Amino acid sequence: MILTFTVFGTGAVGAYYGGRLAELGNTVHFLARSDYDTIKESGLKIHSPKGDIFLENPSVFNKTDDIPPSDVVLIALKTTGNSILREQIAPLVHKDTALLVLQNGLGMEEEFQSWFPENPVLGGMCFICSRKKAPGIIEHLDYGLMTLGALNPDHKDLRDEVGRLMDEASVPVTLVDDLHEARWRKLLWNIPYNGLTVALNCNTQDIMTNPDSRHLIRVLMEEVIAGAAVCGCVIEKEAVEKMLIFTDKMTPYEPSMKLDFNYKRSMEIEYMYDRPLKEAASRGYVMKSVFMLRDQLKFIQSRY
Amino acid sequence: MILTFTVFGTGAVGAYYGGRLAELGNTVHFLARSDYDTIKESGLKIHSPKGDIFLENPSVFNKTDDIPPSDVVLIALKTTGNSILREQIAPLVHKDTALLVLQNGLGMEEEFQSWFPENPVLGGMCFICSRKKAPGIIEHLDYGLMTLGALNPDHKDLRDEVGRLMDEASVPVTLVDDLHEARWRKLLWNIPYNGLTVALNCNTQDIMTNPDSRHLIRVLMEEVIAGAAVCGCVIEKEAVEKMLIFTDKMTPYEPSMKLDFNYKRSMEIEYMYDRPLKEAASRGYVMKSVFMLRDQLKFIQSRY
Structure with missing residues (x-):
């Protein structure tokens, strides 16, 4: 199984995990807004004690409509925008597209599932200290572990595969059966x-x-x-x-x-x-x- | 019954109630610390919408030892100093001296009673907006009602008499049987x-x-x-x-x-x-x- 990814929200969290996947050669599309021009021109830089990442020519977009279909969409925006997220994300959600929710809180996965009832929904809890230092420049300070679960037990294989790819990309993953x-x-x-x-x-x-x-x-x-x-x-x-x-x-x-x-x-x-x-x-x-x-x-x- | 008073703490609260009693001719001794010199020299001034008070030559002291015995001691210091109050107040507490606690909170009266088991203890809840404007100058802004109770039902007569004197001195008083x-x-x-x-x-x-x-x-x-x-x-x-x-x-x-x-x-x-x-x-x-x-x-x- 070769999975392709879209990172919805190229901030401190999305850029880090997407960056780790991309540096190993996985296909990763990044949706960026304010930083789009800088990333397009100068690439995406992640400073990290676990090894810097520099993506010279990342697949970066400023509109969802332009992004090619991918297997997994990483939701890496703050939940404060979730009320309008359904509409924003819809163009990225094709048949079988999985949603991997990297947000903090409770009930996001259930909400995404209610919006896209046919699509697999995963949840990832990120234990990470990172921040955006400047447009297109992320500073990863510490940690980075991801706890990964599937909302629906039918999607355990998908969870395992995403976990395997993360693990390969130097993201330590803990798989859990009970996402809730x-x-x-x-x-x-x-x-x-x-x-x-x-x-x-x-x-x-x-x-x-x-x-x-x-x-x-x-x-x-x-x-x-x-x-x-x-x-x-x-x-x-x-x-x-x-x-x-x-x-x-x-x-x-x-x-x-x-x-x-x-x-x-x-x-x-x-x-x-x-x-x-x-x-x-x-x-x-x-x-x-x-x-x-x-x-x-x-x-x-x-x-x- | 003619009662004499000592105000322990001539601040926004103590000065107001003591001032009201003193302006009618009651004997009121004031204990002041930082403001002593000013009050000794220029008197005690209380600006109030219910009528200004100016005590030109109040009976003011800066040491408890010098204060003559009185029937009622008004405790008008903040509770933050209560841990050392027992010692400070002892010279004022003679046989039969009543303690009228004007502080905020719970358990003060019981504490004073435990320190001075033979003396009557009253509690007064002050509903008042007042503040010290400058040394020796108090600004009374609004309200001033006092809810008055005795810790021990045996001291109801004393409570009534203090209440009567307050009332005479333009302090509206509500008498309560249950101080707690x-x-x-x-x-x-x-x-x-x-x-x-x-x-x-x-x-x-x-x-x-x-x-x-x-x-x-x-x-x-x-x-x-x-x-x-x-x-x-x-x-x-x-x-x-x-x-x-x-x-x-x-x-x-x-x-x-x-x-x-x-x-x-x-x-x-x-x-x-x-x-x-x-x-x-x-x-x-x-x-x-x-x-x-x-x-x-x-x-x-x-x-x-």
């Missing part, structure tokens, strides 16, 4: 750290080294575990301690939502907070502290 | 508005006009009502709506904790948050959202 659970596990980190670094205007280390905010992280994580549980996803209690230790060891870090806040960009509140809250509440559990954080984030965003 | 419940009722406003104006760095109007933060206020109030209930204080659910309407009508306002935050002063977290949390938790109810707000406040204060 994997999404909740990612939320265990995303919900407390994204929201609190915004609400408290600080980085991960600031939160971890203060006993009161550290307590808050723990409370939020325990709520996420309880929320996941009513939604049928069992996350062991030890995961809290593990996450704390993992984050203690991390370089002081501003998560994506904090960067969005810094630059007064729209925050991914809906998919990262509203949807998990809604899913748990519909099963009878209100994540009260998560709800409070959400209300604060919405307030903060309203005052940009 | 009155304290919880005051918390119903204090807990959400003080903490959230700090956590969200805004005033009361900003919170009230945004649907998400308004939701948060409601959630916090409902928790306070549930917390009060386990502590034996029944506050009717309608109180939430009443408080919201009351606050909607208020001039945009920065509560005392927000002012403390603005000026990087220690915040009254212990008495306004820790104690109510502890009291409710000891009876089996965790006010989760209140707890979260407390953690945030502690974090914020640690980064002054």
Whole structure:
């Protein structure tokens, strides 16, 4: 099976994973907007401790209509644009085109599936620190692991093949059978750290080294575990301690939502907070502290 | 019964109530620290829409040891200093001296009673907007009502007499039999508005006009009502709506904790948050959202 790819959103995440696939000779089309001219002219550069990538003449586009059909479309835009994504992405979705959702949050895969009921939908949780340094220039700082799952068990083979190609392209992949659970596990980190670094205007280390905010992280994580549980996803209690230790060891870090806040960009509140809250509440559990954080984030965003 | 008074803490609150009593000819001693010299030299001035007060030669002191015995000591310092208050106040507490606690929070009266077990303890909840404009100059902006109760029912007569004198001195007084419940009722406003104006760095109007933060206020109030209930204080659910309407009508306002935050002063977290949390938790109810707000406040204060 030779798979071809389109990267929908050539930012810090899309460019990295697409770049890794392309450097090995896979066919990868990139959809870029603001950076299109620069990439067309000067190529796509990814600085990385795992080896720099320079794509001198990438297959880059600024309109979806021009992109040739591919087997897999990597969705690498922020969820804040998802309300208009269906229409934007439709020209790329041919019969059998698979959608690989690299976004943060909950419920994206189900949404994409509802829009394109016949197409395979995969989800990839990216554990990566990377950022755009300048148009066409990505700086990959650390990590890069992808947890990969298929929404529908019928597409396990496809998941395995995408995983194999990623692995070949120096992207360490963890395959999971339960995508829903994997999404909740990612939320265990995303919900407390994204929201609190915004609400408290600080980085991960600031939160971890203060006993009161550290307590808050723990409370939020325990709520996420309880929320996941009513939604049928069992996350062991030890995961809290593990996450704390993992984050203690991390370089002081501003998560994506904090960067969005810094630059007064729209925050991914809906998919990262509203949807998990809604899913748990519909099963009878209100994540009260998560709800409070959400209300604060919405307030903060309203005052940009 | 002719009562004499000492005002312990001649700030925005103490100066106002002491000033009202003094202008009618009651004996009122004032303890002032930073403002002592100014008051000694130029008197104490209170600008107020209910009539200015000018005490040309108030009985002012800068040391407790010099203050003559009085019947009632008004405790009008912030609770942030309570850990050393016992020692400071001891020279003023003679046999029968009553303590009238004008502070915000929960558990102050019980604490004073434990320090001075033989003395009557009263509590006064001050609904007042006032501030210190300059040394010896207080600006009273609005309100001024005092809700007055006795910790021990044996001291109802004393409560009534203090109330009568306040009333005579143009301070509208509401007498309550259940001081504990009155304290919880005051918390119903204090807990959400003080903490959230700090956590969200805004005033009361900003919170009230945004649907998400308004939701948060409601959630916090409902928790306070549930917390009060386990502590034996029944506050009717309608109180939430009443408080919201009351606050909607208020001039945009920065509560005392927000002012403390603005000026990087220690915040009254212990008495306004820790104690109510502890009291409710000891009876089996965790006010989760209140707890979260407390953690945030502690974090914020640690980064002054």
